[in-house]
Amino acid sequence: MTTQENITSVLVENRIFVPHKNFIEQANLKKEEYERLLLKANTDFEGFWAELAERNVHWFKKWDKVLEWKEPFSKWFIGGKTNVSYNCLDRHLKDKANKTALIWVGENDEKRTITYQELFNEVCKFSNVLLNLGIKDGDRVVIYMPLIPEAVVAMLACTRIGAVHSIVFGGFSQEAILDRVNDAKAKMVITADGGYRRGQAVPLKLNVDNALEKCSSVEKVIVVQRIKNKIDLKSGRDYWYHELINNASLENKACELDSEHPLFILYTSGTTGKPKGILHTTGGYLTWVTQTTKWVFDIKDKDTYWCTADVGWITGHSYVVYGPLSCGATTLLYEGAPNHPDWGRFWKIVEENKVSIFYTAPTAIRAFMKAGSEWVKKYDLSSLRLLGSVGEPINPEAWMWYHKNIGQERCPIVDTWWQTETGGILVSPLPGITTTKPGSATVPLPGIFASVVDENGNSVPSDQGGYMVIKKPWPSMLRTIYGNDERYVQTYWSRTKSAYFTGDGAHKDKDDFFWMLGRVDDVIKVSGHLLSTMEVESALVSHSSVAEAAVVGYPDEIKGEALCAFVVLKQSASDHQSTLSDELKQHVAKQIGPVAKPDQVRFTEVLPKTRSGKIMRRLLRDIASGKQTVGDTTTLEDMSVLEKLRVQDEE
C-alpha cells in the first residue's frame, strides 16, 4: 500500500455523518424514547422485553412469565399464545385489506401486486391444503423454491397451522436438499417445476426427485408451476399447487400457538462438515423482528420497502417476509440477479416502484461500484429515503460510494450486524439518532448486551481486537441446533464464560462503536453467503481423483472473499492436473451449489500440517493471498512444504 492510500484510508475512517434534521423529526424512534429504553433495559430487563412484546405482537393469551433462563437455554413469554401468520395478515385486514402487501418483480420483468386481503385468502387456502394432505402442527416442511410470491404463501401457511418450515435456498443442489430433509425428517417438500437464474432454467423439481430417492420421511410434494418445463409427477406423492388451491376452502382460523412453538429451522454452515439446523421459535422472534423493522428501517405506512435477499437466507425470513408484513408494510420481492439483463436492474426496480427503503449486501454494492456509476445515473432514485447493508463488513469506500451514488448524500445508511442465529438485527445505527462512521455497524440496539472479550471472557480495552459476544439472552436468539443440544452448547457457549459466542472478531473504538473483523474460525463469506471450508473440502474429497483438500478464503475485491482449494491428488490421477482443475470446480458446484465453486484450484503433493495433523490454514491463507508468511511456524511438521507451495505460486 502506498503512503497516499494509507492517508486516505485513515481520513475515511474518521469521517462521521450525523442524522439530518428532517429525518430526525419524522423518525419512528426519537432520542428521548431511545434513552428511556436504554435505561429500562439496564434497570428492568424483563420489564423492558415485556413492553416490547406487548407493543409489537398480538397475543391471543398473554404470557405468565417473560423469561426462563437456564443458561444456555432460554424460553420467552412463557404461557403466551400467538401466531405469526395472524400477526402478518389477519390483524391488518381491518385497516389495510386493500393495501399492497407484496410487490413481486420477476426475472422476465413480470410484475404482480398482492394486497393484504389477497395474500390472506391465498394463505388460508394453502393452510387448508397442507392440513388436507396430513400436515400437523410440529411437522417439518422443506421449501425449495424460486423467489416467487408462492414461497411467501408457503411460509405463512406453515406458521398458520404450526408446521415448522425449513427453506433450502433455490440455488443449492440436490445434495443440500438431501442433507436438510434427512436432518429435519421433513414430511413434505414444497417446490416449483423450475426457476430462472440469469435467463437459464434451473430444474428444481428434478433436484427434488433425485434427492428424495434417498429420503424416507417425505410423504408429499407440492409443485408450483413457474417455468412450465416438463416434469414428472409421481402419483400419490406429487401434486400441482394450482390444482390443490383451486379446490381449497377459504375458511381457516390461525392456530393459537405457544410462544415457544418452533417456527422454523434454517440450516447454516458450521465449522465441521454438517450444516447446523438453527431453530427459532414463535413469540420472541416475532417481537424482535417487528420491533427492529420499525426502529432500524423506520418503516412507515407509505413506504415501499425492498430487501434484495432471497427467502433462502435468514435476511429473507426476517426482513423480506416476517418483519415487514408484521408491520403491515409493502415489501418488494425480486427474482433474478443484480446484473441480469444488465447492471441497471436494481435501479430500474427502484425507479419503477418508487422504492423508499432499500436493503442490500456489500458484495452487491462492490459489484455496482465496479460496473460504474453510469448505470445508476440512468434512473431516478429520488424516492429513496433510507439505505441498509447486511451480511459482511462494508468497507468504508463501498459505504461512501453507496452514500453518494445511491443515497445521493440524502439517505442515512444502516449497517446492520446480525446472524442466522440471532434471528434479528443486534447492532446497527438508528437512523434518526445515531451518528454513523463508514465501516462501523455502530452500537448495539437497546436490550442487547454485546461486548468484545479475550479468551478468558474479560472485556478488552478500546481499539484492541477480541471475540464478539452477547452477554444476556434476547428473545429472537436461536433456541438450539435442531436435534443436537450438545453441539449448540459446544458451538456457541463454550468459547468464553457465560456469553453467547458469535464466531466473529471485533474491536470497539474509543466511542464504543463496534468494528467487525469477520469470522474467527473456518467459516468464510463468499458473495454474502456463509460457507464452511470443511463442506467444500468434503465435496472435493468425494471426487475419485482427490486424496486430500484444504480450502481457504482470500480477499477478493467484489466477492469479499474468494475460495482457494489446495488439492492433493491420488497417485493415479496426478497426470491429469490440467483437465482436473475445471472438473473439480464443477464437481463442487454440483455437490453444494455454484456459490461454493472454488475460484482457484492449486495442486500440491502435501499440505502443511502441525505435528498433531491439523492443517495450518493460516499459512495457506497467506499463500492464497500472495502474502509472505508471518508469525509462528514452529508447530509446522515439514517446513519444506511451504517452500514447495510458494514455488508453485511463482510459476
Ligand code: WTA
Ligand atoms: C457477517 C446474515 C459485518 C458476520 C444476517 C456474521 C456482518 C455473519 C454484518 C452472519 C455486518 C453480517 N457487518 N459483518 N453488518 N452482517 N455479518 O448467518 O460475520 O448469513 O457472523 O446472517 O455475517 O451471516 P448469516
